[in-house]
Amino acid sequence: MLDLKLIRENPDLIKEKLKARNMKIEPVDSIIKLDLKRREFISEVEKLKGLRNNVSAEIAKIKKEGLNADEKIADMKKVSDNIKELDEKLADAENEIDNFLRDIPNLPDNSVPLGKTSDDNVQFRIWGEKASGDFKYLDHVELGKKLDILDFGIGAKISGSGFPFYRGKGAILERALINFMLDTHKSNGYTEVLMPFLVNRTSMEAAEKVPKFEEDMYRTEPDDLFAIPTAEVPIVNIHRDEIMDAKHLPVKYCGYTACFRREAGSYGKDTKGFLRVHQFNKVELINFCLPEDSYAQMEEMLNHACGILEMLNIHYRIVNVCTGDMGFAANKQYDIEVWSPAENKWLEASSVSNCTDFQSRRAMIRFKRDKKTEYVHILNGSGLATSRLYVSLIESNQTPEGKIIVPKSLQKYTNFEIID
């Protein structure tokens, strides 16, 4: 959620930033008009409430003396009716403003490249080299079938397409990746958490996922709970409605969850195997920090995510995500993409975002300094999602015979060196 005061005082800046994100700018003027109305209602109704409070105190005094206060009571009845009417108008204005605000994304930082789609993202760093064996690389679906470690048909039978199923060493490899990532992040100073996979509406709203993206979520009908699209949602909500101790910032969490996404509207795109799924596993990093630290924390978080890939010897690149492709709550975003030798393309495996105070304002996550309350900055980063990483890992490490060599750093987690 953007700061209403910022919109009121810098409408031109807001419009410029929204244009950069290919958003309509009309809501800005609507909000400013509504805000003007809102503040008129507030001063009017508060004046009346002040009057009522004073006269009610007088009535109490008069009654104590045993005198008659009927006239004042009658007057105040009218005032109270008036207040009720004005309160309703005020609430309407506030709701209208909020409806606009819920549709407006975070403003992009100046370092974010301008653009419309992922084609306009700018490569920022690249590490490692493409697997270049002198044989035809099998894709992960073929490998999975040949080695009997992945079975998308079974997943579809149980749940539907896009629900992966792992077997034997395939399942162990997945579990090994998760444990390896969690242990590594723990040693980098993150507190590990294990959390609910279903969250209530308030938590989804605080993380700015709902109502804007409600169509993309799995939702349980009788209880109005949402299957989390990312661990970011429960972790951000740990500190909802809290004033954090500034001495303890930055506060860093890592946690594993399954992630659920309906991917409504993207049917027919990247449908093969793991490339686009409804359920996947992810280890998430979240950082609550001082506003002035957030960009430095972002670089650090990026390095923590990349560190995993380097230890696994996976060829990756980082792109600076452009204004048109950034996430709703992000002020700046890096995507980490891993190389798939069989698809011959880059696959997004992580996204590191600085959400500045956008979520913390909605979620009321603050800290205090010099007697003033300020919003913390919140960053999230995948560290990382396993599905596409899995693709890159098994494809890149395959032998000409179609076996998979487990990277050294993972072997103590898998307790085997080869999948054959």
Added chain:
RNA sequence: GGAGAGGUGGGUGAGUGGCUCAAACCAACGGUUUGCUAAACCGUCAUAGGGGGUUAACCUCUAUCGAGGGUUCGAAUCCCUCCCUCUCCGCCA
């Protein structure tokens, strides 16, 4: 699922219609005292929004006692609905 109890500021906890515009204590912070520590004493001690202001300190108003409605001139307090927590019973991994 059934029965009961309860939700008050960072914590404990008083408060059943009007000097409660939430007592007291603890924690925290600032200060005095002190050779140092401790103790004692004094002070500060919510959040959000509006208005004023030398737009900073500050002043002022309004709202907030789980959430939302209602009754009333006036609600932490009375009524209704919902949510949550605890205890017991049932079921169950």
